[in-house]
Amino acid sequence: MPPPTPLSPPELSYLYASLSLSPPIRLDLRTPTQFRPIVAECSFLPHCNGSARVCMSEAGECIVGIKAEVEKDATTKYVTVIEREKWIEVSVEVAGGGASGAGSGVGIGGISGAGGATGRDEGDGGAAVWLKEGLLAGGAGGWSILDRLVISSGWHWKLYIDVLLLTPTSHPSPLLLSTAVNMALDSTYLPKLTSPHDVDDIPTFSDDWAISVPLYEPTTFPRPPMSLPVVAVGDNVFLDPSVAEVATAEAGLVVTLSLSDSEGSCDIVGVRSMEVGRGGGKEGDRKGINRKLLRQMVNACVKEAGGVIKGLGETTHKQMFRA
């Protein structure tokens, strides 16, 4: 791969002009809300409770493995929020050392606040923090993934979500990571508890995987969260922007959503701003983002996310437990 270079001024202005036309012309002839095809598979890693592999044309390839471990609650009576948040551990690594090693935190696609370990005592900043945030955000009616991790009184599952980027680029798309984590979570199965729920003793489990319990019930909602990058150029809004489109954009958001019913409607669980380029103009010439555009960007995500998450879920379930 050639080293990342900034786009030249003529390129930027060409792209900016093409993308702000009505209707816009994307370089790969996509419609504004169309995603690039991805290659995805799940449940392929042995020794993992759930796993997924996702390849994208530009962002490269990503493998996620999820392992669950039985752990005793740290405090017997009052489990604090901070304690509970430690039940899920996310780590993002770049294969071959790359730009940043384990623990130093991989900054993802310029999501602001996800650039390093700041103000968090986990010491694992960047993408890991951002991914975990989406997971913990929960759903309607106070639903939380953490409740599903409770085994019995005094015991819980500890989830280790390990993300490995195989082809490091300077800007791993947030979509790549979130798709892979979404699929892996959706394919995660935990052994079925055979001992009673309300006993403090060490829990026992069935060793039959055929009756194991899915982490996210396939028929209930919410489904695992998913983050969609969206950028705005002029008055147009684009989903799944390419690297060049991000560089041209005037505003960018990463919207985290989870599916709330079978109709495909979504709940917004988080919005983060994404660092974008110069917006076709000169440095420091960038326009502000008004409320209408902001609403348009989030709405575009909400509208399309249902189809995307459902599509991913269907693919996941089709590949599940295959021979």
Added chain:
Amino acid sequence: MPIQIIAPAPFVTADDEEEDEGGVRLDLDNDGDIAMEGDMPSHRRTGREAGGIVTPGEIVTQDPQWMRGHGTYLSQPSFLTGGHQSIVSSLAGTISKTNKLLSIRALKFRYVPEIGDLVVGRILEVQTKRWRVDIAAPHSATLLLSSINLPGGILRKRTSTDELQIRTFFSEGDLLVAEVQTLSNDGQASLHTRSLKYGKLRNGVFMTIDAGMVRRMKSHVLTMNTSNGGGEVDIYLGVNGYIYIAKHTTPLTESGGPEGKSVSITRLEEEASEAIYSNVNEEISPETRAEIARIACVIGALAKNGVKVDEEMVHLGYEAALEEFLQGMEWGGDGEAGKRVVEAALAKRREG
């Protein structure tokens, strides 16, 4: 559905028994006898036919009758190989043999510059008297200040003023089309743009494909007539796999025409050189932009489907894409669209 999710291609195990058409087994000795069954683990077999795939460090053959060529080396005789010297692959690629010479053709390789190649490059760094240019080669190329067209006369000597203004010609990130002028001992290329054909690129889009996917042609600058009111489009097919597709602009030397005769030669050159380093695009119509995007998609699809890109294929591919477009094809979200276009283009070529 707004997203297309493709299951990965199933893992195909190479079939040991199948003889490829034209595949020559290297295990055969001169009499045509097949080598002993036990002398090599059977999984090793697959790669060792001409045309088969080998990986770095894989023993290609131990037969002393073969000579080693590119992409191979001779291993030290060891007890593992039974005291024989063997030819080992140093690349991941296919075996090719010419008489008794064995060489490995790499599956994927970087561009190796050669003198006279037309390349598209991007400025990486501005130095005092030269630029460092990324041309997808193992070493970045250099472009000397003295080997570009300087404003005010096509062939004047460079001065210290030019050195101070070096960023007004090219600065970091700029795209240019150039020719490889010289090569140093380690294969580093030195470029030149001393012709009005070469220079800064604007009015279009940049894309990259594998270096090996561009067929070497007489001319690497194509001008295509596009449909749907797109007008003429220039395609700079860099030999290094960097491609620039832009709206056609008449070279400034020809722009005069009959009424432009009054402009003196020196004046013309001055105008040319001032415009040559401009960073401002011309007015480009949406129709042209759509056709440029379509051509970019065609070239990308050709390269992705393993068809070498040349003038003929670009034309045929573009025609095929237009036909598909008339039938209402949505290129962007259809993963198979590129493949269909390439197949249609290949069919057209067979028909002649």
